[in-house]
Amino acid sequence: MLDLTPKELKEREALIINPAKTCQPIGAMYAALGIHRCLPHSHGSQGCCSYHRMHLTRHFRDPVMASTSSFTEGSSVFGGKSNLKTAAKNIFAIYNPDVIAVHTTCLSETIGDDINAIIADIEIPEGKRMIHANTPSYQGSHITGFSNMVKGIVNYLAESASDHPEVKTDNINIIPGFVNPADMREIKRITSLLGIPYIMFPDTSGVVDSPNTGKYEMYPRGGAKVDDIAKTGDSKATVALGKFASEQGAFELEKKCGVKPYVLKTPIGIRATDDYIMKLLKLTQKEVPYELEEERGQLVDIMTDTHMHFHGKEVAIFGDPDIVTAMTEFCLSLGMRPKYILTGTPGEAFSREINELMMDVAVNYQVKAAGDLFTLHQWIKNDPVDLIIGNTYGKYISKAEDIPLVRLGFPILDRSVHSYMPVAGYKGAMRLIEMISNAILDREDRDAEDCDFELVM
Secondary structure (H helix, E strand, C coil): CCCCCCHHHHHHHCCCCCECCHHHHHHHHHHHHECEEHHHHHHEHHHHHHHHHHHHHHHHHCCCCCCCCCHHHHHHHCCCCCHHHHHHHCCCCCHCCCCEEEEECCCHHCCCCCCHHHHHHCCCCCCCCEEEEEECCCCCCCHHHHHHHHHHHHHHHHHCCCCCCCCCHHHEECCCCCCHHHHHHHHHHHHHHHCEEEECCCCCCCCCCCCCCCCCCCCCCCCCCCCHHHHHCCCCCCEEHHHHHHHHHHHHHHHHHHHEEEEECCCCCHHHHHHHHHHHHHCCCCCCCHHHHHHHHHHHHHHHCCCHHCCCCCEEEEHHHHHHHHEEEEEEECCCCEEEEEEEECHHHHHHHHHHHHHCCCCCCEEECEHHHHHHHHHHHHCCCCCEEEEHHHHHHHHHCCCEEEEECCCCCCCCCCHHCCCCHHHHHHHHHHHHCCCCCCCHHHHHHHHHHHHHH
């Protein structure tokens, strides 16, 4: 690894080394899996679809199904209209999904295929649907792709049955963002404990964490049903969890059906979870049940019992912007000092959010959107931290600099079971404290053993 001065790092603008993101279609594919009996469709080459399926499958350890337009040289020159029309006919006939969710790739975007016009020219069987989102990989990140597909879901499926926009049901729409199915389950559990009727979309719980029953099911029981998504236009409000992944879908629903949007942080950590619950209470006039009071009290007790493990510890946090923002806030609640905060997803809103969080904290920190892991590594080499929090790719920095890594976010490719264990809500915060505490204490124990060994020698 080369050592670069701060000036040299600042001047590197046209090159990304070890990106802290992946491409839009992966996010779009994951969002599409959150619709019941939906088959994601990659409008591009077969290799793109294979890579995106593989990446999701490795993270969730569950088979991810998707189809492709299988572009050839001819498609690359003359466009992929015939490929998509043939694919749709074959998919409905052979795989029988309720919904085909088309997302584009670099190739089809560069050609300029008009997916909306192509879909309008396809004979779709009665009772079936086709939706689409434009997801060029050379813009944004997988979080952008997720956001674009959520917006596409709203455009194609959300409806308002009432002629009077002011007449709404008691339902609250929840857009959970790019989180694991376990986090979606936890968010739903908290909402149910409050006694609030809700519609969550997309919802990958029961899809990429489906049980092994001994019988293969191409379309598991999970996912948001099309009929429920259609009702979102008549809901009282939409709560979008995560500015980057969920905001645009909520705004689109407001534009289309007049449903008021509320954008909150992903409910990771005590403060963000409090904000989520308080927003729901304000919208519905419900009361907090004792079960949630107990969970919060347990979390506060754990934070008090373990504060000496975290106080003053410097941490580097990287990954998806919504997860990083919420995790930065939680680290501050634990008394830690976020020193390096980085996301691969572009957007000035990320830096603004982090700067607001750090405004009253006496910590020298660096924040960067559209950053890469080479930059993060150089920051750490120049001035080390006590802990790294991020996805699997942080392990190379962790190993090189001998700094513990807590795996969080997407993708996690070298560990199992994580997608079944929530990090959202009070229960998830307890788990995060255990993970962080164990990582720090293991390092301290190892250092102490090394000192004992040196004294014996």
